[in-house]
Amino acid sequence: MQIRVGVYICKCGTNISENIDIDELIQFSSRLENVAYVKDQPLLCSEDGKNFLASDVAQEKPERVVIVACTPKEHEKTFRNTLLRADFNPYLFQMVNVREQVAWVTADKAAATEKAKAYIRAAVKRVTLHEPLEKKEIECNTDVLVIGAGPAGMEAALLLAKAGRKVYLVEKNSFVGGRVARYEEVFPKMECASCMLEPKMDEILHDENIELITSSEVVEVLGYLGNFSVKIKKRATCVDKEKCIGCGACYEPCPVSVRNEFDYHLSDRKAIHVPYTGALPNVPVLDQGHCLRFAKTDSAMVQEALDLGLITQEESENYKKQDCTACQEACMFDAITYDRQDEILERNIGCIIVAIGFELFDPSVLPQFGYGKIPEVYTGLEFERILSQTGPTGGKLFMKNGQEPRSLAIIHCVGSRDKKHKEYCSGVCCLYALKFARLAEKHAPGAKIYDIYADWCVPGKDNQEFLDSLKEKKNVYFIHTNLPLSVAVKQNKDSLSVSCVDVSGKENPLAADMVVLCPAIIPARDTSRLSEMLLITSGRDGFFAEGHTKLAPVSTNIEGVFIAGCCQGPKDIQGSVAQGAAAAGQVLSALVPGRKLELDVIIAEADENSCAGCMTCIGLCPYKAIMFDKEKKIAVVNTVLCKGCGTCVAACPSGCLTGKHFTEEQIFAEIEEVLK
Amino acid sequence: MGKPKVAFYWCASCGGCEEAVVDLAEDILKVVEAVEIVFWPVAMDFKVKDVESLGDGEIAVSFINGAIRTGEQEHMAKLLRKKSGLVVAFGACAHIGGIPGLANFVNREKIFDWVYLNAPSNDNPGKIIPQEKTQVEVGELTLPKFYDTVYTLDQVIDVDYYLPGCAPPPDLIMKAVEAILSGNLPEKGTVLAPDKALCDTCKRKTTKPEHASIKEIRRVHEVMLDPDRCFLDQGIICLGPATRDGCGERCINANMPCRGCFGSTSRVEDQGAKFLSALASIIDMNDEEEIKRIMDSIVDPAGVFYFYSLPASMLRRRLDI
Known part of the structure; x- marks a missing residue:
């Protein structure tokens, strides 16, 4: 049976006609089976060209259309829309790329013309096998879940809330601000971190569109x-945030004192506490893990605290399970109730932004640095707390013995750029090391500061200047070493000895009172759990994998799930905030209130009558669009999630999965004609 | 009108398909009662001239088993085609080439060299290899031409239906015979077996994990095979997912994986390529070197994936020899 195929040849100005004999193509095409007519146009994508195409298709009423022009990446969509204007199903159309694939790359005109003929022959054959496809739309929820209330998550939540979206901001800690809440000042302009962050945190707390859910995890x-x-x-915190005014009267009477995780165990806190002065929301948390009322048994609780190093043997004597109500008695607002249970909240949303931040590589893995063994060896984050006014020393640079250090060594690249540990550069350590040098110099005037580095990584507008300004300081010594760092930290009687071999091969024995390590930035502990739960992939280093390194930095393999901040890879605050904003933008354009979600039509289709349930396809889908229906024992394609990549279609060993618009029949017909 | 005439013929096959007919047991009596067998060289004394003397289309149905690899087989297939209303490709060799089809990895010269000259069991001091024509005292002796390539039946003659399997199981044979006798036939070209993959009825399917993943490929003699667990999950290559159902899992029940004798489903162009694609999909490894090592551990991959289907595949045969 004849199928009426109309062929339109675009000359693309002279782009195509200069290198391909158009008359010959017209003659050749008209002789092909099923071709009803062939027409050429100077520039089909121009307004004139599109108007011609629409009216001509409306008039000629072809059953299939072949357009011989440029790459479909450039104008397939244009022509599909034009065909729609003519009430023509845009999938009954095939584009032949004779510009990029022929005219521009095949020098000999005769050879190019022959090549173009083969492509046209293939397209004409293929298009007769095309099926009309209809677009489908579904209703969608435009609310958003943001996981992690650090700089990236806060930025995303605020932007989305400003655009009128309902945002559920889930934070595992009792406070917002993420790691940055722990910093005193930030590089390179030495801006006060809390002054910078607090207005944003306030907005988060007071925005009606944001439901902040602290002390919580997505399960x-x-x-x-x-x-x-x-x-x-x-988690049950036992404190009613509506009643509590944050007066702090409950801390004092609490008999339990444990190490404060927020300060990396450098300070103590009570069982009922806020992690640091100024934490927002300013509502204390009753830590059931240590409160005497909630102790499972005396010995178990005490042993756990001992094991974790949260209390000493001596302190453990104070811990006896008891019906303590000290905090409740102290509260003037009846905000404390002990019968609270952990709750499971359910929310429906349309998009998810994951911004769960980072952790530091554990430097105790590298014994030469002495971390964990030598008391005066700190990680960068611990040092941030020592420098912080809300930290264990109240912002004074003191060693554990309460003395000001007279010398300090800062060591870069601990575990970073090291094939045995983390191969990548964490990107921010050089700059925060410089910040430490600057702050140490301010806090302990005259102290010798040794900055032991391997290479400088200080890109960005103000950062080189920041480095140069420190190079001018007399008491800051920069020691250039090779990677991997050959540094050894040893405890001597009065101070630490730091020996490092510099690039010239010379050994530098240094004495330092304190050592600060800059360990590699690694994915937060929850990364793999969330990766499994959200089905998003992680890269080699464990960070969430972005959709495209350059072009889709906050997208993931799962539609509707975006990533922002350090969970995608190490970056500074600026980069995290930018990604938070980018993710918000992605969400805003992915789902628009009142607009239905248009589904892809070129997707895989499972034939439920033919599927034997071998499950080869399950687990292959990069978009997790294929599920196994355990009742019917067959594979089912979720038409919303499927992107039509064809992975499952190629894998299905009994041919039950069809890639719409790329059926085996269509592809083979095309190949056979090209090779004829 | 007399009983419908039926012919059985064998080409390049092992004889198992003939056995399969006999395996109908008492059911064969029903067949014999309903039809008149006019040609069955393996069991009855008819001559080619008996067939030649029949009118065109006079045989209601010819069941031809075996692949086509000699001039004589091609001649007989064509003769039976001419004389038959229906031709059924009977068994894996006629259907998709079968085990003889593995000869398409070599050619006539290599086969003759091995079989008549180099195989260790040979005693052929005169290095005699078969000739199509040989002059002897009483005249000229002829042997059929031996082809370089083994063909499926439908590459030589028009085939109406296919009964798959090595050999086709009795229930499918009986169903086919009943369908032919009652005239209740499906579309021409149909394979007379279910059009789903073997996994559909495999009792081991329940043990297959949703995310099947293979870290090592093993051969059946290398491990103690769990008689209940999915072969692929044990790292054993089983062509079940790429093979048509209907065999009754005879191999699986004997604790042997599927080798693909039923061929692919109707929707698949190339059984071996499809299986390779599926297998590659469930190799649980991201490291390229490791993937290569695992895939390299498959001994004779072409022979494994195209155990039965090489002549019917897109590859057809090896060309670089």
Whole structure:
């Protein structure tokens, strides 16, 4: 049976006609089976060209259309839309790329013309096998879940809230601000971190569109773009945030004192506490893990605290399980109730932004640095707390013995850029090391500061200047070493000895009172758990993998799930905030209130009558669009999630999966004609 | 009108398909009662001239088993085609080439060299290899031409239906015979077996994990095979997912993986390529070197993936010899 195929040849100005004999193409095409007519145009993508195409198709009423022009990447969409204007199903159309694939790359005109003929022959054959495809739309929820309330998550939440979106901001800690809440000043302009962050944190707390869910973790995610449902586990904190005014009267009477995790165990806190002065929301948390009322048994609780190093043997004597109500009695606002249970909150949302931050590489893995053994060896984050006014020393640079150090060694690249540990450069350590040098110089005037580095990584507008300004300081000594760092930190009687071999091969024995390590930035502990739950992939280094390194830095393999900040890879605050904003932008354009979600039509289709349930395809889908229906024992394609990549289609060993618009029949027909 | 005439013929095959007919047991009596067998060289004394003397299309149905690899087989296939209303490609060799089809990895010269000259069991001091024509005292002796390539039946003649399997199981044979006798036939070209993959009815399917993943590939003699667990999950290559159902899992029940004798489903162009694609999909490794090591551990991959289907595949045969 004849199928009426109309062929339109675009000359693309002279781009195509200069190198391909158009008359010959017209003659050749008209002789092909099923071709009803062939027409050429000077520039089909121009307004004139598109108007011609629309009206000509409306008039000629072809059953299939072949357009011989440029790459479909450039104008397939243009022509599909034009064909729609003529009430022509845009999938009954095939584009032949004779510009990029022929005219521009085949020098000999005769050879180019022959090549173009083969492509046209293939397209004409293929297009007769095309099926009309209809676009589908579904309703969607435009609310957003943001996981992590650090700089990236806060930025995303605020932007989305400003655009009128309902945002559920889930934070595992009791406070917002992420790691930055621990910093005193930030590089390179030595801006006060809390002054910088607090206005944002306030906005987060008071924005009506944001539901801040602290002390919580996402425990289940089901669904897909536009239709996710999530479960959030909220730890019981026993303090009613509506009643509490944050007066702090409850801390003092609490008999339990344990090491404060927020200060990396450098200070103590009570069982009921805020992690640091100024934490927002300013609502204390009753830590059931240590409160005497909640102790499972005396010995178990005490042993756990001992094992974790949170208390000493001596202190353990104070811990007896008892019906203590000290904090409740102290509270003037009846904000404390002890019968609170962990809750599971359920929320429905359309998109998810993951911004769960980072952790530091554990330097005790590298014994030469002495971390964990030598008391005066700190990680960068611990040092941030020592420098902080809300930290264990109240912002004074003191050693554990309460003395000001007279010398300090800062060591870069601990575990970074090291094939045995983390191969990548963490990107921010050079700059925060310089910040430490600057702050140490301010806090302990005259102290000798040794900066032991391997290479400088200080890109960005003000950062080189920052480095140069420190190079001018008399008491800051820069020691250039090779990678991997050959540094050994040893405890001597009065101070530490730091020996390092510099690039000239010379050994530098230094004496330092304190040593600060700059360990590699690594993915937060929850990364792999969330990766499994959200089905998003992680890269080699464990950070979430972005959709495209350059072009889709905050997208993931799962539609509707975006990443921002250090969970995607090490970066500075500026970069994290930018990604938070980018992710918000992605969400805003992915889902628009009142607009239905248009589904891809070129997707895989499973034939449920033919599927034997071999499950080869399950688990292959990069978009997690294929599920196994355990009742029917067959594979089912989720048409919302499927992107039509064809991975499952190629893998299905019994041919039950079809790639719409790329059926085996269509592809083979095309190949056969090209090779004829 | 007399009973419908039926012919059985064998080409390049092992004889198992003939056995399969006999395996119908008492059911064969029903067949014999309903039809008139006019040609069955393995069991009855008819001559080629008996077939030649029949009118065109006079045989209701010819069941031809075996692949086509000699001039005589091609001649007989064409003769039976001419004389038959229906031709059924009977068994894996006629259907998709079968085990003889593995000869397409070599050619006639290599086969003759091995079989008549180099195989260790040979005693052929005169280095005699078969000739199509040999002059002897009483005249000229002829042997059929031996082809370089083994063909499926439908590459030589028009085939109406296919009964798959090595050999086709009795229930499918009986169903086919009943369908032919009742005239209740599906579309021409149909394979007379279910059109799903073997996993559909495999009792081991329940043990297959949703995310099947292979870290090592093993051969059946290298491990103690769990008689209940999915072969692929044990790292044993089983062509079940790429093979048509209907065999009754005879191999699986004997604790042997599927080798693919039923061929692919109707939706698949190339059984071996499809299986390779599926297998590659479930190799649980991201390191390229490791993937290579695992895939390299497959001994004779072409022979494994195209155990039965090489002549029917897109590859057809090896060309670089």
